[in-house]
Every structure is written in C-alpha cells, then in structure tokens.
Amino acid sequence: MHDTVLARETRTVVSPSRIELGAGAVGTVGGHAARYGDTALVVATERIFEFHGDTVVDVLDAAGVDAAVYTDVRPDPTVENIEAAYDLYDRRDCDLIVTLGGGSSIDTGKGAGILATNKGSIREFGVDRAGYEGVPEPTPPLIAVNTTAGTGSEATRSVVVSDESTSTKFLIVSANVVPDVAIEDPELTVSLPRSHTAFTGIDALTHAIEAYVSVKSYGVPDGYAEAAMERIARSLPVAWANGDNLSARADVMVGQLQAGQAFTNASVALVHGLARPLGAQLHLPHGLANGLILPYVVDFSAVAAPEKYADIARILGVADADDTTREAADAAVDGVLRLCEDVSLTGYLDSFGEVPPREAYLDVVDDMAQDAIDSGSPANNPRKPTRGELVDLYLTIYDDALAPDSPRRS
CATH class of the missing domain: 1.20.1090.10 (Dehydroquinate synthase-like - alpha domain)
Structure with missing residues (x-):
C-alpha cells in the first residue's frame, strides 16, 4: 500500500465548477453568462479576438448579455493590462468576466477580477508579499474560453503578471481566482500556429x-x-x-x-x-x-x-x-x-x-x-x-x- 499524505492531513482539491468540453462548447458561453448578469467584460488579445471574438460576442448577445471588450492583452500580461481591464469593467458596470484565449487573457481576467472585489494594487497580492491564498475575496463570476492547449489557466488558482518597472514576473495564488466555468472547444485551437x-x-x-x-x-x-x-x-x-x-x-x-x-x-x-x-x-x-x-x-x-x-x-x-x-x-x-x-x-x-x-x-x-x-x-x-x-x-x-x-x- 502506498503511503499517502491523505492519511495524515486534509487537502483541498480545486477545479472550475463546470467544464464544457468538446467541439461546439463555445456555444454554451451565453447560457452560463446570463446566469451571472447582463454585462460581461470580454478579455482577449487583439489577434485572438480577430479569430474568435465575433463568435463569443454573438453568443453573448443572443443570450441577452452585453459585451465590454478589452483587447490590449500582452502575450505576458502586465500590471498595466490588468489595471486597464479593470477600469473598463468598472466603467461599464460589468457583472462578470469572460476571457478568450490562453494564459495571458485568462490571467488578465483573473487580475481584473481581483481588483474588482479586493482593495489594493495588483502587486500587493503576489505570493512574495501576501503569501499563498493571499486574495481575500473571490473574483466576480469568471468564464474562461480556452483557445490554446497548454497553460491550464482555466483550471488553476494561479496568476502570473509581468512587472515591467522591474523586468520581473510575480505570481498570485489563491483558490478565489479559479474560474467558475472552463470552456474547452478544440475547434478554437485550430487557428493556433x-x-x-x-x-x-x-x-x-x-x-x-x-x-x-x-x-x-x-x-x-x-x-x-x-x-x-x-x-x-x-x-x-x-x-x-x-x-x-x-x-x-x-x-x-x-x-x-x-x-x-x-x-x-x-x-x-x-x-x-x-x-x-x-x-x-x-x-x-x-x-x-x-x-x-x-x-x-x-x-x-x-x-x-x-x-x-x-x-x-x-x-x-x-x-x-x-x-x-x-x-x-x-x-x-x-x-x-x-x-x-x-x-x-x-x-x-x-x-x-x-x-x-x-x-x-x-x-x-x-x-x-x-x-x-x-x-x-x-x-x-x-x-x-x-x-x-x-x-x-x-x-x-x-x-x-x-x-x-x-x-x-x-
């Protein structure tokens, strides 16, 4: 019999509340979004939005959900990306966040969500300052539409942010940033070079x-x-x-x-x-x-x-x-x-x-x-x-x- 840590202590297993998996899964975004509110911050890189943005916005629209679109995400999202995305979330009085893309878009959405429900600058939530599980309040409802096959960010409690002022990256880790819904549609990855x-x-x-x-x-x-x-x-x-x-x-x-x-x-x-x-x-x-x-x-x-x-x-x-x-x-x-x-x-x-x-x-x-x-x-x-x-x-x-x-x- 294998020795197991579970015989000695408790562990918490985290996962998205719902995972939609398979060809056509992107069509479920609207139904999930409508359960959470009527205005969604949609976060994507400009390139990914050109490929798949209309699909997501149309699905949201058909479900009666307006989209406030932020497409300035960098390949390695920065403090400034997160602050700008949150500013749009706040100005448009959004209820939820929909990310479209891979880790960069998802991390930007998670970061904007942290700022929406917690006080302080995004840098203050890094594990080197706040420790693990250093985000006190859960983000607003978050739907992660995945278009890559690698980062796994749609299922994680991690956020990686670039701080250009110091040429470093910092890590945020909290169960309060795990997306509520992960959308895994392999048809969206065909455009990946x-x-x-x-x-x-x-x-x-x-x-x-x-x-x-x-x-x-x-x-x-x-x-x-x-x-x-x-x-x-x-x-x-x-x-x-x-x-x-x-x-x-x-x-x-x-x-x-x-x-x-x-x-x-x-x-x-x-x-x-x-x-x-x-x-x-x-x-x-x-x-x-x-x-x-x-x-x-x-x-x-x-x-x-x-x-x-x-x-x-x-x-x-x-x-x-x-x-x-x-x-x-x-x-x-x-x-x-x-x-x-x-x-x-x-x-x-x-x-x-x-x-x-x-x-x-x-x-x-x-x-x-x-x-x-x-x-x-x-x-x-x-x-x-x-x-x-x-x-x-x-x-x-x-x-x-x-x-x-x-x-x-x-």
Missing part, C-alpha cells in the same frame, strides 16, 4: 511533470499528471505536424486541462522558478522558457525521486518494465528532449526571444537566481537547489540551449 502549439504543449508537459514530482504531490493530482503526460506525449507531435487534426487537438486540450488540474492541486517546482526570471529577461514566451529549462531540471532532480522519474520515462516511451528504477529515471531526460525536438522547440528562438551575448547574460544570472528563490517554486522541487546550483543551471541552459552555436540549436 505551429510555434504556439509547441510552446503551449511543452508548457502543459512541464506542468504535469512538475506536479508529479513536487514535494506537495499526492494521489489526486498524480492521477491527473499521469493522464496528462500520456495524452501530450502521444498527441502533441501530431497536433503540431497537422493542426487540422481535431482528434489530436482535442486530446492535447484534455491533457493540458488535466495538467492544469495537477499543478494547481500540487504545485509547480524548480522549472517554473527558473522560467519566470529567464522569460522576463529574454522576453521569451512562457512555454518556450519552460521547454528550454525542463531537460536540465529533470536531469538535476531525478536522483531525489527516482521512482517518479522512472514512471515519467515509461510514460514518455523511453524506458520499459525491464529497466531498473534508476535506469528508467536516468532516461527521463531523453524522453523530454525527444518531445521538444519533435516540435522543433529551439528552432523558434530566432523569432521569439532576445538571446544576449554570454557576457551580458552573466551580468543578470545572479539576479535571476535570486528571483527564482524568491518565487518559492524551487522549494517544491524533490532536489533542493542551492543558490550556486541555480546559477550553474542557468549557465548550462545558456551553453547547451540558448547560445546560437549550442548543441540543442545546432
């Missing part, structure tokens, strides 16, 4: 792996994580290679939802601790940053949780039942690297991100290491890194994956 299919898919893989090995893991999120890894491993390369394959798109969408449910009920760990500072400094999409870092953290951490990493290797198809636990655990990094290579992850660095010369990178490594520690995420890792080890990991990532002539890029 290959690059972002790769980024969001690897982001979801990272969520699943980190939740699975976290020191806060237990049976419920472990089950979500295992299912997520299996779905992503088999279907992400297919969805990347043929974006019109709706079966693969749907499978990855379910996988990323399960990965979101895994990490919001366990935690993320060292990869995310390293990724937020790296992404902020190099202006990398979050999923790309995660994928650049993930193999090195898997290699670093496997010794501390060999059974878990052996399971990961077997799920990713790089180990079998005949391998010893240690042999399988050591192979997990190969499975991660293969999946990253399948979707040409490092090939997108020329177009997404600003890789500095090594000397300039060295100038910010110490600050990035401190930001990683301050985030709290590395403390959830099975192997606890020292500050020096964080610096070494950042240098390895540069030399092996970021530099133009690095092995993973060449």
